[in-house]
Amino acid sequence: MNNSWSADQPIVSIKDVHKSFGDLEVLKGVTFDVMKGEVICIIGPSGSGKSTLIRCINGLNDINSGSITVEGQEVHAPNLNKLELRKKVGMVFQQYNLFPHKTALQNVMMAPIKVLKQNKQDVEKRARALMEQVNLQGKEDSYPGELSGGQQQRVAIARSLAMNPDVMLFDEVTAALDPETVKEVLVAIKDLAQSGMTCILVTHEMGFAREIADHIYFTDRGVIVEHGPPATFFTEASDPRTREFLSQIL
Amino acid sequence: MLELFTEFFRQLAEDHPRWNFIFFYEPRQWERILKGIRYTLWLSVACVIFSVIIGVVGAWLQNSSSVFVRRCVAGYIQFFRNTPPFVQLLFFYFALGQFTPAVTGPDGWTEVPIVSNVGWAIISLSFFAGAFNVEIFRSGIEAVPESTQEAASALGFSRFQTFKDIVLPLAFRVSLPALNNNLVNLVKTTTQAIGIAVPELLYQCVTIWNDFPSAMYPTMLLLFVTFIALVGVLVFGMHRWEKAMQIPGYGH
Numbered sequence: 001m002n003n004s005w006s007a008d009q010p011i012v013s014i015k016d017v018h019k020s021f022g023d024l025e026v027l028k029g030v031t032f033d034v035m036k037g038e039v040i041c042i043i044g045p046s047g048s049g050k051s052t053l054i055r056c057i058n059g060l061n062d063i064n065s066g067s068i069t070v071e072g073q074e075v076h077a078p079n080l081n082k083l084e085l086r087k088k089v090g091m092v093f094q095q096y097n098l099f100p101h102k103t104a105l106q107n108v109m110m111a112p113i114k115v116l117k118q119n120k121q122d123v124e125k126r127a128r129a130l131m132e133q134v135n136l137q138g139k140e141d142s143y144p145g146e147l148s149g150g151q152q153q154r155v156a157i158a159r160s161l162a163m164n165p166d167v168m169l170f171d172e173v174t175a176a177l178d179p180e181t182v183k184e185v186l187v188a189i190k191d192l193a194q195s196g197m198t199c200i201l202v203t204h205e206m207g208f209a210r211e212i213a214d215h216i217y218f219t220d221r222g223v224i225v226e227h228g229p230p231a232t233f234f235t236e237a238s239d240p241r242t243r244e245f246l247s248q249i250l
Numbered sequence: 251m252l253e254l255f256t257e258f259f260r261q262l263a264e265d266h267p268r269w270n271f272i273f274f275y276e277p278r279q280w281e282r283i284l285k286g287i288r289y290t291l292w293l294s295v296a297c298v299i300f301s302v303i304i305g306v307v308g309a310w311l312q313n314s315s316s317v318f319v320r321r322c323v324a325g326y327i328q329f330f331r332n333t334p335p336f337v338q339l340l341f342f343y344f345a346l347g348q349f350t351p352a353v354t355g356p357d358g359w360t361e362v363p364i365v366s367n368v369g370w371a372i373i374s375l376s377f378f379a380g381a382f383n384v385e386i387f388r389s390g391i392e393a394v395p396e397s398t399q400e401a402a403s404a405l406g407f408s409r410f411q412t413f414k415d416i417v418l419p420l421a422f423r424v425s426l427p428a429l430n431n432n433l434v435n436l437v438k439t440t441t442q443a444i445g446i447a448v449p450e451l452l453y454q455c456v457t458i459w460n461d462f463p464s465a466m467y468p469t470m471l472l473l474f475v476t477f478i479a480l481v482g483v484l485v486f487g488m489h490r491w492e493k494a495m496q497i498p499g500y501g502h
Contacts, residue, residue, distance in 0.1 A: 159405070
């Protein structure tokens with residue numbers, strides 16, 4: 001591994017990224033940096049390319065041009081060791097995507113055991129601690145189908161954390177949840193953010209973004225229209241598109 | 251007790267010549283039946299296992315990135331699904347059998363082919379049922395959401411690990427009812443091994459009624475009852491398995 005990367009450099013660096021699906025160009029030159037420990041929220045209307053962008057960061061989508069590096073390593077290099085990338089970058093999805101045939105605890109334990117080949121006893125100990133961290137003690141032996149959306153999403157967070165990632169990606173993780181369970185998931189993410197985890201969130205929860213983000217990016221039609229720290233972003237947005245979006249949503 | 255049993259059937263054959271349950275009172279015929287049942291069981295178990303393996307491997311290869319591999323699997327399915335299994339059996343035994351090397355038998359002078367007629371029956375029937383199993387597993391695999399596989403991929407699972415630990419266990423559950431049907435068919439189709447003189451149950455029964463035409467109805471009855479029992483056990487087992495694999499809160 002080429003590790004000229006040090007913690008004072010951006011942990012995630014996105015430069016002029018273009019991405020098309022067929023004729024449809026969804027990312028038209030996106031650039032930004034994320035420092036270690038930063039919490040970034042990406043907001044914007046549906047179809048603005050937010051999810052695509054976040055999926056490009058861990059290589060679930062490829063890019064057409066530009067560059068994305070994680071800890072100095074090019075994500076879309078042809079010789080990339082995908083496993084190394086996936087160990088560094090955890091991802092939580094809108095639809096939780098838990099493994100339905102495994103209990104909550106097994107879901108959390110699976111990747112460290114199967115992928116990292118770690119010792120089962122150690123993994124279990126850590127998995128139980130993670131279940132507690134997301135406030136799910138007592139639900140270890142429940143299957144995903146027996147859990148509420150909010151609980152499943154918290155299992156999904158614990159499952160990602162079990163790989164000990166350096167960066168966490170959250171792709172509209174509360175969008176599929178009942179309003180009353182949104183909060184428990186947000187609390188789990190907030191705890192994580194406050195513990196110093198680097199987080200990149202795509203979200204529609206403006207209040208939440210305002211509360212936890214260090215920096216907010218507003219995307220529309222494949223470009224970053226405006227960005228800034230939440231204190232100024234929400235009150236002093238200058239671009240008419242941003243203002244229109246915020247007026248609809250706040 | 252046994253005396254009474256054999257005596258009853260001996261008497262029945264005398265009183266009603268069409269109902270000669272000869273295998274119930276003549277040990278030699280009973281031996282034939284037992285031997286037939288053993289072969290039928292052996293064929294069934296071996297073919298079920300191999301056809302399921304073929305199904306899983308075929309379904310995996312169907313998702314291969316190589317066009318050539320995918321075409322081969324498709325060709326295999328087309329051939330075995332669209333031709334009569336009996337013709338396949340004859341083809342394997344008489345056509346391919348000629349090209350397999352022979353070795354000297356235990357008596358020191360006869361040439362014995364390394365694949366016996368039983369071997370060919372197992373091979374041909376497994377490939378026949380396997381072609382259907384590939385399709386059955388494929389439908390199961392298609393029922394596993396792309397997003398679940400994506401989650402595995404995001405956790406660092408390789409393509410093979412995702413297939414083995416996530417896709418297959420889920421697809422298998424979805425496939426079980428259809429698999430059940432195909433395996434039932436397979437067990438029944440083992441009787442066509444009579445075509446290449448595999449001494450399974452039908453072969454033994456035909457031999458018996460050739461020797462004793464009066465035993466024809468009873469041996470047919472025996473065939474039906476045995477297969478009902480055999481398939482019954484299989485179906486019972488499969489249902490139990492289906493139940494045991496049910497995931498709480500999933501799909502039901």
